[in-house]
Amino acid sequence: xxxxQLGPVRVPESASPPQEITNQPAISPPKALVLYAGFWLRAVxxxxxxxxxxxxxxxxxxxxxxxxxxxxxxxxxxxxxxPQVTFLALVISFPIVWIYYAVFETSSWQGTPGxxxxxxxxxxxxxxxxxxxxxxxxxxxxxxxxxxxxxGYFIAGFTExxxxxxxxxxxxLVLRRP
Numbered sequence: 001x002x003x004x005q006l007g008p009v010r011v012p013e014s015a016s017p018p019q020e021i022t023n024q025p026a027i028s029p030p031k032a033l034v035l036y037a038g039f040w041l042r043a044v045x046x047x048x049x050x051x052x053x054x055x056x057x058x059x060x061x062x063x064x065x066x067x068x069x070x071x072x073x074x075x076x077x078x079x080x081x082x083p084q085v086t087f088l089a090l091v092i093s094f095p096i097v098w099i100y101y102a103v104f105e106t107s108s109w110q111g112t113p114g115x116x117x118x119x120x121x122x123x124x125x126x127x128x129x130x131x132x133x134x135x136x137x138x139x140x141x142x143x144x145x146x147x148x149x150x151x152g153y154f155i156a157g158f159t160e161x162x163x164x165x166x167x168x169x170x171x172x173l174v175l176r177r178p
Contacts, residue, residue, distance in 0.1 A: 035175060036161050037120045037162060037174040038156065038157065039153070039154065039162070041120060041176065042120065042164075044114070045114035045117065047114070048114030049101075049112045053096075056096075057089075057093060067086065068085065068092075069089070098140075101135065102132055103135075105130050106129065109121070110122050110130070119177040120174055120176055121174070121175055122172055122175075123173050124172060124173070137169065137170040138166050138169070138170035139166075140166075141165065144166065145164055145165045145166045148165065151165075152164055156174075161173055
């Protein structure tokens with residue numbers, strides 16, 4: 001059957017004209033679910049970053065190993081038998097590791113490659129990306145977290161927003177991507 005077979009269509013005169021739709025009250029979008037990154041996800045991300053940084057330093061040290069590592073006396077029977085890092089290695093590694101963390105956490109990734117692999121990112125308390133200064137404060141706060149026999153790291157498992165000591169110092173959050 002086609003429309004032509006129906007014939008003319010009549011609209012009754014009593015039909016009211018269409019009413020104008022009034023403005024509907026604004027509906028706020030649902031709030032995004034904030035997923036805090038817990039201790040173990042962050043620990044795995046840290047291990048990934050440590051492996052990446054170690055590979056870079058191993059490559060650099062391979063060109064002149066004695067400049068970076070003090071090799072032990074093969075006849076020593078104490079802790080002196082363990083290879084030790086030289087002062088030059090510390091002086092070189094400290095700023096490189098600081099820049100690594102600060103630059104990646106202020107980049108569009110908002111986290112290091114380890115955090116990216118674990119689908120984590122770092123923000124300030126308002127959910128905004130970190131500034132270089134805040135990322136630097138966070139990095140130096142990690143030293144304090146380590147100096148407390150790692151308790152500064154472990155408190156991330158017990159705080160409401162899963163913040164470690166360095167996150168509390170810098171006013172940061174580590175979040176999971178959904």
